[in-house]
Amino acid sequence: MFKGFRSFLLRGNVVDLAVGIVIGAAFTAVVTGFVAAFLTPLIGIASGAVGDFSKESFTVTGVTFPYGAFLQALISFVLVAAVIYFAVVMPVGRLQNRFNPVKDTPVAKADCPECLSTVPAAATRCAHCTSELAGRPGFPAQAAAAAAR
Numbered sequence: 001m002f003k004g005f006r007s008f009l010l011r012g013n014v015v016d017l018a019v020g021i022v023i024g025a026a027f028t029a030v031v032t033g034f035v036a037a038f039l040t041p042l043i044g045i046a047s048g049a050v051g052d053f054s055k056e057s058f059t060v061t062g063v064t065f066p067y068g069a070f071l072q073a074l075i076s077f078v079l080v081a082a083v084i085y086f087a088v089v090m091p092v093g094r095l096q097n098r099f100n101p102v103k104d105t106p107v108a109k110a111d112c113p114e115c116l117s118t119v120p121a122a123a124t125r126c127a128h129c130t131s132e133l134a135g136r137p138g139f140p141a142q143a144a145a146a147a148a149r
Contacts (some may be wrong), residue, residue: 031087035079043075 008014053075056068108121115129124134 031080031083032076035076035083039079039083040075043079 053068054066054072056071057064057066059065109118110121111117112119112126112129112131112133114131115126117126117128119126119128119133125132
């Protein structure tokens with residue numbers, strides 16, 4: 001019973017997931033600290049407030065609505081999402097595009113009726129046996145028109 005549990009815990013994807021969660025939590029703390037220390041006060045300066053909206057509220061018939069906590073959470077969420085997008089998502093996307101370029105789409109292929117070799121469907125001659133392919137079944141009509149010229 002414990003042997004199976006040990007092998008489950010030591011599988012690569014479980015360990016990778018655990019490391020990813022720990023690193024993600026640490027990175028979340030860094031981004032949240034950056035937003036709280038620098039970006040939220042800038043919004044406070046721009047809006048003329050202190051930068052802490054959590055104590056804002058209004059009262060209707062004796063009932064208090066603390067909208068400031070929601071507003072603070074909303075501003076924090078938008079700022080954290082912006083930091084994550086511009087500091088992580090965009091640079092990683094650029095790196096992936098740089099190191100993993102888009103692969104070309106495969107060329108349509110067909111078999112030569114004479115030698116049964118695979119050739120591009122747009123070919124007018126077989127590269128192996130040099131027989132003419134224009135106008136034969138499985139090959140495009142535009143190749144037949146090009147061969148007629």
